[in-house]
Amino acid sequence: MSSNPQYLSGNEIRNIFLDFFAQREHQILPSASLVPEDPTVLLTIAGMLPFKPIFLGQRTPEFKRATTSQKCIRTNDIENVGRTKRHHTFFEMLGNFSFGDYFKEQAIAWGWEISTQVFGFSPENLVVSVFENDDEAFAIWRDQIGVPVARIKRLGEDDNFWVSGPTGPCGPCSEIYYDFHPERGDENIDLEDDSRFIEFYNLVFMQYNRDASGNLTPLQNKNIDTGMGLERMAQILQKVPNNYETDLIFPIIQTAAQIAGIDYHKSDEKTKVSLKVIGDHVRSVVHMIADEIRASNVGRGYVLRRLIRRVVRHGRLIGISSEFTTQVAETAIALSESAYPNVRQREAAIKAELQREESNFLRTLDRGEKLLEEIIQEVKQQGKTQISGESAFTLYDTYGFPLELTQEVAEENNLTVDEAGFNIEMQKQVERAKAAHETIDLTVQGSLDKLAEHIQVTEFLGYAQSAATAKVEAILVEGVSQEEAEVGTQVQIVLDKTPFYGESGGQIGDRGYISGDGIVVRVEDVKKESDFFVHFGRIERGTLRVGDQITAQIDPACRRRAQANHTATHLLQAALRKIVDEGISQAGSLVSFDRLRFDFNCLCALTAEEVQQVEEQVNTWIAEAHAAKVEVLPLAEAKARGAVAMFGEKYGEEVRVIDFPSVSMELCGGTHVSNTAEIGVFKIISEAGVASGVRRIEAVSGPAILDYLNLRDKVVKDLSDRFKVKPEELPDRITSLQSELRNSQKELETLKVQLAIAKSDSLLQTAQSVGDHKIIVAQLEYVDPESLKTAAERLLQKIGNGAVVLGSVPEEGKVSIVAAFSSEVNKKGLQAGKFVGAIAKICGGGGGGRPNLAQAGGRDATKLPDALGQAESELKSALG
Numbered sequence: 058m059s060s061n062p063q064y065l066s067g068n069e070i071r072n073i074f075l076d077f078f079a080q081r082e083h084q085i086l087p088s089a090s091l092v093p094e095d096p097t098v099l100l101t102i103a104g105m106l107p108f109k110p111i112f113l114g115q116r117t118p119e120f121k122r123a124t125t126s127q128k129c130i131r132t133n134d135i136e137n138v139g140r141t142k143r144h145h146t147f148f149e150m151l152g153n154f155s156f157g158d159y160f161k162e163q164a165i166a167w168g169w170e171i172s173t174q175v176f177g178f179s180p181e182n183l184v185v186s187v188f189e190n191d192d193e194a195f196a197i198w199r200d201q202i203g204v205p206v207a208r209i210k211r212l213g214e215d216d217n218f219w220v221s222g223p224t225g226p227c228g229p230c231s232e233i234y235y236d237f238h239p240e241r242g243d244e245n246i247d248l249e250d251d252s253r254f255i256e257f258y259n260l261v262f263m264q265y266n267r268d269a270s271g272n273l274t275p276l277q278n279k280n281i282d283t284g285m286g287l288e289r290m291a292q293i294l295q296k297v298p299n300n301y302e303t304d305l306i307f308p309i310i311q312t313a314a315q316i317a318g319i320d321y322h323k324s325d326e327k328t329k330v331s332l333k334v335i336g337d338h339v340r341s342v343v344h345m346i347a348d349e350i351r352a353s354n355v356g357r358g359y360v361l362r363r364l365i366r367r368v369v370r371h372g373r374l375i376g377i378s379s380e381f382t383t384q385v386a387e388t389a390i391a392l393s394e395s396a397y398p399n400v401r402q403r404e405a406a407i408k409a410e411l412q413r414e415e416s417n418f419l420r421t422l423d424r425g426e427k428l429l430e431e432i433i434q435e436v437k438q439q440g441k442t443q444i445s446g447e448s449a450f451t452l453y454d455t456y457g458f459p460l461e462l463t464q465e466v467a468e469e470n471n472l473t474v475d476e477a478g479f480n481i482e483m484q485k486q487v488e489r490a491k492a493a494h495e496t497i498d499l500t501v502q503g504s505l506d507k508l509a510e511h512i513q514v515t516e517f518l519g520y521a522q523s524a525a526t527a528k529v530e531a532i533l534v535e536g537v538s539q540e541e542a543e544v545g546t547q548v549q550i551v552l553d554k555t556p557f558y559g560e561s562g563g564q565i566g567d568r569g570y571i572s573g574d575g576i577v578v579r580v581e582d583v584k585k586e587s588d589f590f591v592h593f594g595r596i597e598r599g600t601l602r603v604g605d606q607i608t609a610q611i612d613p614a615c616r617r618r619a620q621a622n623h624t625a626t627h628l629l630q631a632a633l634r635k636i637v638d639e640g641i642s643q644a645g646s647l648v649s650f651d652r653l654r655f656d657f658n659c660l661c662a663l664t665a666e667e668v669q670q671v672e673e674q675v676n677t678w679i680a681e682a683h684a685a686k687v688e689v690l691p692l693a694e695a696k697a698r699g700a701v702a703m704f705g706e707k708y709g710e711e712v713r714v715i716d717f718p719s720v721s722m723e724l725c726g727g728t729h730v731s732n733t734a735e736i737g738v739f740k741i742i743s744e745a746g747v748a749s750g751v752r753r754i755e756a757v758s759g760p761a762i763l764d765y766l767n768l769r770d771k772v773v774k775d776l777s778d779r780f781k782v783k784p785e786e787l788p789d790r791i792t793s794l795q796s797e798l799r800n801s802q803k804e805l806e807t808l809k810v811q812l813a814i815a816k817s818d819s820l821l822q823t824a825q826s827v828g829d830h831k832i833i834v835a836q837l838e839y840v841d842p843e844s845l846k847t848a849a850e851r852l853l854q855k856i857g858n859g860a861v862v863l864g865s866v867p868e869e870g871k872v873s874i875v876a877a878f879s880s881e882v883n884k885k886g887l888q889a890g891k892f893v894g895a896i897a898k899i900c901g902g903g904g905g906g907r908p909n910l911a912q913a914g915g916r917d918a919t920k921l922p923d924a925l926g927q928a929e930s931e932l933k934s935a936l937g
Contacts, residue, residue, distance in 0.1 A: 065176075065294045067305040068395060071126050071287060074151045077171050078124035083153055086120075088127045088397065091348045092357065099357050100130040100345075104150035105226075105261070105282040111156050112226035112263055114277045115514060115587040119710060121158040126151050126287065126396065128344055132360055135461070139333035142251065142292070142299035146364065147341035149287040149305075157278030164260050164281045165197050165231065172233060172258065176294065181239045186210045186248060186256075188217040188229035194262070198231070207243035216248075219261040219282075226276065227267050233258040235293050257289045301333045305392065310336040312388040317375045331371040335385060338364045342382075343389045346410045347403040351644060351658075353748050363461060365414045369422065370462060380419065382411040405640070409660065413750060425458050433470050442471070446478020447903060453479075514588035516554035519567070519728065520687075524610040527552040529603050533591075541602040548601065550578065550592040555609050557592060558616075559585030563646035564623050564727040566593075569611040575599040576607065614760070615650050616728065621736045621759030622653040624685075624717075624729045625675065628739070629655050629754065630701070631721040632674040637667055644751050648727065651761045652742075659752045668744050668754075675739045678720050682734035686716040692724075700724050738762050806843075813837065813844035817852055817863070824856050827936045830882060831859035834929040836921060840865040842873040846912055853877040860887070860936070862896070862928045864921050872900045872915035874924065883908050887935055892928075899924040 065073070075085050089107035091100050098106065104127035110116040127150045137144035155164070172178045185204055187194040189211040198204045211217075220227040234254045241253065248254050263280040265273040291303035301310060313335045314321045321332055345361050352362040365382065372381055386407055394401040432448050444467055452458035464474045512530040532539045533549040542548045550571065557580065560566040566583030571592065576599035580592045592609075601607075626646055633641045638659065645656035663671075690698075692712050700714050701723045715729055716722040730736060739758045742765070747753045757765045773784050780790045816837050824831045833852055837845065845865050852861045861877045876893040889911035897903050897913035900920045904913025915924070 064296070065291075067287060067291045067303060070176075070290050070294065071149070071151065071396060073175060074171065074285060075124055075126060077175055078122070078153045078167075081122070081167065083122040083124040084120040086123050086125050088125060091128060091130055091345055092350065100360065101127065102129055102131050103127075104129065104152035104284050105154070105263075108154060108156070108282070109225060110587045112276065112280050112282070113266060113587070115589065118156040121156055123154045123156070124152065125154075128397065130341055130345065130360070132364075136465070138337050139301070139330040142301075143255065143286075143289055145288060145300065145337050145340075147337065147344060151285040151287055151290075153281070153283050155281035157280060160279050160281060161194055161231075161260075161262050162197055162201070164262070164283065165194065165202065168233060168258055168260050168283065169202050176290070178235065178293075180204070182236050184208045184210065184234045184236050184246060184248065184254065186212045186217055186232045186234070188231070189213055191217075191229045191231070191262075194229065194231045205243065208246070210246060210248055212248070219259070219263075220267060224267055224269055226263050226265070226280070227273070228262045228264040230259055230261040232256045232260070255289055255293065256286075257293065258285045259283060301336055306333075306336045306340065308392060309339050309385055309388050312385045313339075313372065313375070313377070313381070316381045316384060317372070317377050319375060328375050331374045334371045335368050338368045339382070339385045339389045340393070342368070342411065343386050343393065343400055343407055344397065346407045347397070347400045349403075349642070349644065351748060351751055352410060352414050358748070362414060365411065366418050366458075366462060367465075369415050369418050373422070380412065380415050382415045383408040386411055406658065410750065413660075425452055428452065429458070429463065429466055433467070433472065436472060437470075442473060444472055444474045446475035446480070446482060447898075449474050449476075449479045450482035451903070453483075512551060512589075513553055515552060515559075515590040517556075517559075517590065518554055519556040519558050519611070522556045523613055523616065524608060525554055525556045527554045527607060527609050529601065529605045529607060532601060532603055539603075541600055542596055543600050544596050544598060546596050548578070548594060548596060550594065550601070551589050552592065552607075552609060555583075555590050555592070556611050557583040557590060557609060558611075558619070558728055559583045559590040561585045562648075562725060562727050563626070564619060564648040565650070567611045567619070568615045568650075569609070571601075571607050571609050573599070573601075573605050573607040576601055576605065580609075617735075618650040618760050619648055620728050620730045622650075622757075622761065623648045623725075623727045624715075624733065625736055625739050625756065625758040626653050626655055627715065627717070627721045627723050627725070627729075628675045628678050628733065628736075629653075629671070629756065630657070630723075632671045632678075633657060633659075633754075636670050636674060637663060651764060652755060652757050654753060654755050656747060656751055656753045658750060660750055662746060662752065663744050668741055671754075672739065672741045672756075678717070679733045679736045679739060682732055683717040683720050684732050685729055686718060687729075688714045688716065690714055695724055698722065735759070740765065809841055809844045810847050813840045813848040814851055816840065817848035820852060821855060824859070825933075827933050829858065830879075830936045831856040832861070832929070832932045832936070833859070834862045834925050834932065836864045836925060838865065839867060840873075841867045842875075842912060842914070845873050845875045846910070849875040849877040850910065853879060858882070860932050862893070862925065862932070864925050866918040866921060870916055870918070872897070872902060872918055872921050872924075874900070874904075874913045874915070874921075875911070876928075877910050878908065880909065882936065885935055887932075892931070896924050896928050896931075899927060 079085050089101060093101045093106055095106060095109055104125060111118045129148055129150055130146055132146050134144050135146060138146060172183065173180060185198050185208065187209060195209060198209050199206055217230050217232065219230040234248055234256045236254055238253045261282040263282050264276055266276055267273055288300040288303060288305055291305055292300045295303050297303055301307065310321055310332045313332055319328065321329065342361060342364050350357050350361050352358055352365060368382055390400045390404055429452060432444055436444055444463065449460055449463045452463050453460060460479055467474050518525050529550060530553050531551040532542050534542055534546060557567040557569060558564065560583060569580050571578040571580055577597045578594045578601060579597050580594040582593040584591050626648055630643060641657050641659055644658050647654040689711055692710055695712050695714050699722060712724045713726055714722060715725045717733060737759050739756060740762060741754055741756045743755045745753055776787055777784050780787065782790050820833055820835050823835060824833050833856065837848065845863050849861045849863045853859065858879050858881045860882050864872065864874045867873055874893055874897050876889040878887055878889045888908040890905040890907060893911045893913040894903050894905045897915050900915025901917040902913060902915025905911055
């Protein structure tokens with residue numbers, strides 16, 4: 058065919074690819090969510106990621122061949138977005154996969170066929186690469202396909218050995234490049250020359266598993282994983298200079314340009330970069346929100362917030378001063394809905410999240426930009442080239458500027474940012490973020506990856522059985538595989554079958570015992586890793602060995618509590634949808650033995666009346682004794698019946714449906730009561746916001762109610778004894794004590810101020826004349842910040858024209874500094890805010906305020922005399 062391929066739209070390219078492989082016995086599968094099952098990655102970064110358990114042999118594939126168009130997010134090259142022809146955060150990867158079926162020869166033949174005979178690329182326009190040691194692939198290209206040797210390039214591991222991450226399935230790959238200038242000949246071909254070549258199809262020959270030490274072991278089955286970049290194919294076939302000007306992205310860019318009142322093609326390069334960033338990032342955020350990711354300051358929520366804020370800022374750079382993200386999102390939704398219907402289904406949620414995030418960011422952006430501008434000017438005036446980590450953290454903490462945004466603006470001004478200093482300031486928040494996330498033992502996962510081909514996956518019997526005879530398949534000690542483990546050892550055990558529920562779907566794992574001939578293991582937790590159930594416990598008697606026949610017995614009391622709380626969670630969601638808003642959807646959950654937690658998307662707090670109504674509705678359903686109906690159905694049928702999907706769960710073709718007719722029907726793999734009456738009673742203990750647009754209800758049910766009431770009763774009795782009043786008199790007694798405390802605090806504050814004034818009055822005689830001004834610089838002992846401020850204002854009032862700088866150490870590890878300047882001092886170019894902020898840095902702190910009055914803090918009290926000495930010296934120099 059012609060060396061000038063035909064024009065095809067992005068949607069046509071996608072459909073042609075999928076149809077080509079469907080005709081070759083590949084099952085077309087829908088794109089997986091951007092929220093991956095794999096705990097080692099934050100977002101779905103590659104087309105193969107949903108199939109990783111299959112490649113590792115942990116899951117049996119339903120099909121030997123599959124083809125997908127997988128949406129992906131990568132932000133590791135975010136600084137290149139808009140600046141190069143083909144870097145993106147969001148992209149679609151077209152792929153064909155073989156799970157132990159065909160291998161190199163067939164994959165290469167089909168790759169060449171679809172490229173040349175279907176998409177019409179001339180062989181003269183194609184160059185291929187192979188891994189430097191892959192003689193087999195080289196020979197197939199040369200001998201069977203007929204590619205000239207000069208157009209087959211051997212490349213090293215960095216280019217042609219594909220890995221999904223530090224560990225996991227991997228193998229050599231072969232890439233097909235489009236050559237825009239074949240007339241330049243075959244000599245000295247440099248595939249790094251992106252003005253001539255673009256790699257559009259990668260054929261990965263998945264034949265190894267790499268462990269944490271870098272060792273390669275052959276996979277049980279040789280697999281094929283390919284990836285054809287949809288955006289790159291569109292660039293070639295639509296004959297445009299870059300991926301951004303294809304019909305996949307350019308309509309978004311045009312929408313943004315129209316809002317800004319500019320013409321993309323007539324714009325300068327800087328404006329084009331901003332428009333491209335908007336076009337790329339808007340696609341990302343639309344699909345992330347559609348997959349139920351919410352903006353936050355941690356994890357994938359932080360990625361979303363960062364992308365939205367970059368969109369807003371680049372909008373400002375091209376002249377958009379009002380809110381605009383929902384308008385460009387509408388274009389992105391329209392472009393994507395035919396392939397990804399969930400973006401239109403989630404349109405309201407997408408626009409609400411964007412509007413909320415944009416509005417919140419705009420409120421602080423002006424002030425933050427002004428502060429950043431001041432910081433940049435100050436750094437330049439000082440002859441420095443780096444913004445301090447402390448300043449970057451202030452921008453992040455106070456004005457919502459992500460570090461990357463500060464770095465981006467700094468780079469535009471030829472400056473850098475002290476990232477190490479920023480990370481020190483962030484440490485406390487990082488620790489809090491870690492505490493808020495579930496911990497995943499990746500060491501255990503890595504060991505399971507290595508064992509996956511040699512042990513069978515766990516058969517779960519826990520829906521029908523509370524005990525089972527099983528065989529020990531694997532023993533891990535501190536994540537390392539062992540043949541045996543002795544008494545007293547903390548172990549992780551994999552069985553061939555188990556009645557223990559493994560933590561998933563928000564429900565925690567069962568507790569219980571594993572016992573055998575002279576062996577007792579107390580099981581404290583169970584986690585599900587891929588299709589293995591890992592039993593965490595301690596050997597209390599005997600020596601446990603791989604291959605032992607044992608009895609696994611769950612704790613039935615704990616199971617009953619978990620069942621009651623899990624079913625209560627389903628009833629709670631149904632009640633919220635009925636009473637508050639039928640559009641409410643789950644945003645996370647926890648089902649434990651003593652309580653339940655349910656996070657849901659809701660823009661407004663629930664009223665006390667709504668909370669009461671929801672609680673009453675759940676208890677009504679409990680009292681009505683609705684029997685559970687449990688079925689395994691095809692996914693499409695379950696959805697057609699109206700079953701609600703649980704947040705974060707991944708579903709196969711067959712799904713388990715928990716139905717309490719006329720009340721609740723959900724897809725769920727958890728354990729439940731057989732009748733709502735078994736729950737007994739349900740009590741909401743709190744309702745609060747946990748993130749923008751996300752509310753949380755905590756509740757107890759079943760046997761846990763008694764624990765809750767006993768604790769409350771103990772607290773009430775203790776308070777009654779302490780205050781020597783009856784329980785019903787406690788509210789009045791506490792109100793009285795609060796009133797007394799407030800009065801005492803007011804008296805104390807008054808005394809503190811009076812003491813500070815008394816101390817400060819003695820400083821009047823130390824006032825120094827400097828030119829036409831008077832200055833007082835002194836340290837007052839043990840004066841709190843507010844009183845110090847009052848003292849400084851009083852002294853300035855008494856000396857008239859001048860400056861007062863006071864410092865104090867109100868408590869260990871804290872420094873307070875106040876500066877009060879008269880208007881005449883301001884006219885000399887001195888501003889209290891900037892002055893005191895610079896002085897406080899000597900004490901390891903900072904601060905600011907108005908030109909006439911400002912306050913700052915610090916941490917190093919030993920440096921306060923130095924800071925005050927510096928203040929006195931600068932005042933004399935400026936005013937003398």
